[in-house]
Amino acid sequence: NIVSAIILIVIMVAIGYNLPLMGIAISLDYDTWMIILGVYILVASVAPVWILLQPRDYLSSYLLYGMIILAIIGIVGASIMGAATDLQIPAFTGFVASNAAFDASTGQQLVDEAGKTITNKAAASGFLFPALFITIACGAISGFHSLVASGTTSKQLDKEGQAQPIGYGGMLIECVLAVISLCAVGFVWSKYAAGGYASPTAVFADGLSQMLACIPGLADVQGLAYALLILAVSAFCLTSLDTATRLARYMFQELWTPVDKKPEELTGVHKFMANPYVATIITVVIGIILGMTGYSIIWPLFGAANQLLAALALLAVCAWLGNAGRNNKMFFVPMAFMLLATLTSLAITFYQKVTTIMTSGIALAPVLQAILAVLLFVLAIVLAVKGVKTIVATAKKQKASSAE
CATH class of the missing domain: 1.20.58 (Methane Monooxygenase Hydroxylase; Chain G, domain 1)
Structure with missing residues (x-):
């Protein structure tokens, strides 16, 4: 039952948010989380699509829609209250971009006490071409998404005609999300330009939560909104982990399957390496090693x-x-x-x-x-x-x- 599942999600989110407030918190180090994620994606990437991937992604979509609704309310509300009428983002800063932090009002680069340039970790540097199209094109065309479409999405369609509204609709939703992200950056531009954020996710969540807090009666919800926005982004990062592992397993199996043979005809090393479980374990181990040693x-x-x-x-x-x-x-x-x-x-x-x-x-x-x-x-x-x-x-x- 969809309604029951959504209610359970709300209850779990409420419990997770309030546990630290009650002095109950679970704190694990980075390597432990990597091992837990490794075990999760190992199971999730070999389980049939209909058991975990399909229902999980479907329920996660409600987090996405909730995040978009919260964002639109915040943007419109902050605009009506006059708090978001002057989003000062330079239209063009030069053909070569820098990730150095700078003063948003003067345009001067910021340096620390030792005279070293302060880095804006949430920004990227490089030439306008091709960086602009490498970055933005990911929302409209993506090699990873082409693999997802062929490896998992296609298995969830009843007929070919369903591919167009799903693919085009997904692109439109991502366009809306891109505009929302731009508004979030614009609202906290001074702090962003000065290198006040460690990641793009933090910029996104902080900007939108501050907008929501501008609405009368919602001044106290900024912390909750920030947590919900971070959760929504994290949920979609998590869904990408086992999907990517499943696709990597497919490709690893194909490497050990000659063109002129079917999987059931393989023998010896080819049969062993093309085994779904062996291929998955190897893929997961390589990923965890990269995650622990420096991806x-x-x-x-x-x-x-x-x-x-x-x-x-x-x-x-x-x-x-x-x-x-x-x-x-x-x-x-x-x-x-x-x-x-x-x-x-x-x-x-x-x-x-x-x-x-x-x-x-x-x-x-x-x-x-x-x-x-x-x-x-x-x-x-x-x-x-x-x-x-x-x-x-x-x-x-x-x-x-x-x-x-």
């Missing part, structure tokens, strides 16, 4: 890698539609643009890391990032060339057939 070493490449995968997904669908004799011309421009943007990003990353190595010496992070950037760049070129050849060959074959 930040490879995290800077996530944006480019994700958008590159999106470009290759467009390439694959374009080739498939062409081979099926259907119109695929609508893919040409976005596919080419995404390839250009992501390859440019990888080239810039490689140049920056090599420069760092030459000036500061050899270190693990820049060396590994430079190597991965080259590998991604080369693999993308190889796949792009093969894909374009397939598209061109198919088009020529169809043109010849129609001429006959």
Whole structure:
């Protein structure tokens, strides 16, 4: 029963919020949480979709809708009360962005007592192109989402026609969320620009909770609203963990499954490594090790890698539609643009890391990032060339057939 499930969610949230207020708190260190999450995603990623993933995501959507409703109430309320009528965010700050903190009124960079530049940890630095499209495009096109659509979403559809409203509707909701996020940043711009936040999530929750507190009668709900907004964001981060693990397991199994064989025909090492449980355990262990030893070493490449995968997904669908004799011309421009943007990003990353190595010496992070950037760049070129050849060959074959 959906109503009962929602009521239970509300009760659990209320209990969790009030326990610390009553002096009861559960505090675990980082490594312990990593192990707990590892056990969770190990179970969740091998369980059938209908047992956990589908109902959990469905119920989590109510947290999302609740968060959006709270945000809209806060934005409208703060605007009516005159507290959000002057959101001072610079329209353009230059072609090259910096993550250094600065005074929002004077534009001067802030430094500490030792004269060192203060870093705005919630901000990002880089060139306007391609960083703008690598960042924003994730809301409209994403390689990870293409894997989700093929690996899990497709299994929850009754018919193909349901894909369009779900995909397009999801994009519209994310657009609304993007505008809400912009309002949140604008409301706390001075603190944000001065480096007063440790993460984008904190900026989002603090900005919206402050807006809600501007409404008469809601001045005391800022703490509760902040906690609920953080919870909603965290819930969706959690849903991504086991979904990503499930998809990684699929791909790991495919690596050990020859093209000309079915899974049930595998023997020896191939059969062992392609086993769902073995593949899942290996995937989870690698993820937990990265989480405990420093995922930040490879995290800077996530944006480019994700958008590159999106470009290759467009390439694959374009080739498939062409081979099926259907119109695929609508893919040409976005596919080419995404390839250009992501390859440019990888080239810039490689140049920056090599420069760092030459000036500061050899270190693990820049060396590994430079190597991965080259590998991604080369693999993308190889796949792009093969894909374009397939598209061109198919088009020529169809043109010849129609001429006959």
